[in-house]
Amino acid sequence: MIERITASPSVHLRHYTAPLLVEREQYLNHLLQKGLGADRVRSAAAYLLHIVRTMELTSLRMVELIEIEAAGERWKEYTGPERRGTLPGATASYFVRFAKQWLSFHGMLVLPMAPADWFDAPLAQFTKALAGQRGLAAATVKSYSDRTYNFLRWAAERGNHLSQLTGEEANAFVRLKRTEGWTAATLATQCQALRSFFAYAESQGWCATGTADRIRSPRVPAQTTMPKGPKWAEVRRLIRSVNGKTVEALRAKAMLLLYAIYALRSSEVARLRLEDFDWRSETFTVRRAKGGGVQQYPIQYEVGEAILAYLRYGRPRCSCRQVFVTLHLPYRAIGAAGMWLVVAKRMEKMGLETKHRGPHALRHACATYLLKKGHSLHEIAEFLGHRNLQSVGIYAKHDQKALRAVAAFRLTGIC
Structure with missing residues (x-):
């Protein structure tokens, strides 16, 4: 295992003579399988050497966080030959993080138990x-x-x-x-x-x-609030602003297009799986958050290109089947709250003039745009996954002129 990440005989010797070789190699192999590059795995291997020596671990045992933090402080102050000149920029927090991840992998990290609430x-x-x-x-x-x-x-x-x-x-x-x-x-x-x-x-x-x-519920006036999305020109400006090649940018652009073009909910995008995209037929399947229904949509060209770019050049190799995963280990699916943060931060950075931020604001923007282009309420309700027209009546109330211009429903021209 060590030979796979470094060719240095002296490094081999340090690893083979240190305690818990098998346990360290198991974790390093796990990192390689998750798609980490050789440089990051080499860094992890170096930290594991410092961890077993600083904590004087000769066999795996249960370890509490306070012990790891104390060892990290000792390691930070150590200036011996094995510490000097290695791991540039390393801090005690890195030591603690690698120790927690390694011990958690082997089930040896003692987690503090929060007292159970009565409810x-x-x-x-x-x-x-x-x-x-x-x-x-x-x-x-x-x-x-x-x-x-x-x-x-x-x-x-x-x-x-x-x-x-x-x-x-x-x-x-x-x-x-x-x-x-x-x-x-x-x-x-x-x-x-x-x-x-x-x-x-x-x-x-x-x-x-x-x-x-x-329990007294407040009276909710019927359809009195304006739709809470930004203007469509602002949505397009938001999407064009995400043009980097970093993993974060590739992921953000794919997300934004799904929200803006298809008006999907956060949980619906979070649940999208790799197998939901049929690239041969150029369609994808959405499991609706409300009502439990399933809908198929054509993969619009710009959306497809953005998702493929993320899958090819951004998304890490991992066992998770959800399309959108976290940027750092352990790779896992992003929940609806995480989706909201990705979109809200981008909208805030752009300074969009809208009271509400996040994926749902883009959903409102898409619905309002569809109405302005002349699509019927029935078409918009079906597109948004609503089971009745009452849910989309808000858009008609504030754009009666657009409501009168009914046209055939198409995706083209939205992007």
Whole structure:
């Protein structure tokens, strides 16, 4: 294994005479299989030598983080012949990071256990019950679970237990969020999630009967807010601004095009898998976040070129089947929150004049653009994956003139 990353006999000797050769080589081979270059694996190998010697490891054992950090500080101060002139720019944080990754790989890192919150078990049971409901989308389950968690965390910080909670605590939480700037629609969704949770809690005997009915939801005016996306000219400027050849730029451009051209949701792009793209037929498959439906789209030329560039020159070789993965080890799929950060940072850097940033803003921009080009609400609803026209009525309300110009639905001309 060592011969694969260096040809130096003196380096071979240092590795072969140091403890835990097999365990070190197993990890180095793991890094090579994940697609790391020889230079980075050589650097990891050098750190592993320092780790086993500084921590005096002659056999693998369970190690706590405090011990690793102390060893990193000792290693930082060491100026002996094996430390001097090697690993330029190395710091104690690098030592700690490599030690944690290596020990975690072998299951020997002791992770600090956070004390369990009283609401962990009931929340997990509620989430499992939601997931078992027929016709409830995974995105809805996650949304309800996350919103319930935020409320229960807030309640726990104020000394409340589940059996003590009433509708008044939920209403107080909603009033607080209103003062923090939450919209009526967001508050209504929060109330819906809490009513669902407390209805389940009542059925399990965790709280008083009637708690769910006491939660008051704000009235949401029908279609009064403007669509929250940037202008289409700004979207095009945003896409053109991403023209680098770095892994980050290649990944960002592919993401932005999927959001802008197809108006996909964050979770839908996050779930895209390599096998979802049929390059021979020039189509790709989307698993809808809401309703659990599946849709096929033609691969628009610029989008296809951007995705292929990312797959060929940017995406690391790894076992993960999702299209978009993290930039650094351990390579894993990017979640919806990570997707939001990628897009929001690009939009902020461009200084786009829009109140809302992130993938959903591009979704709104695409829908508004389609309407201005004369596409019908039915076409837009189908394109966006909505099951009814009510969800897209907002675009018509603010562009009645464009609504009257109905044309055949096409992707061409959007990019």
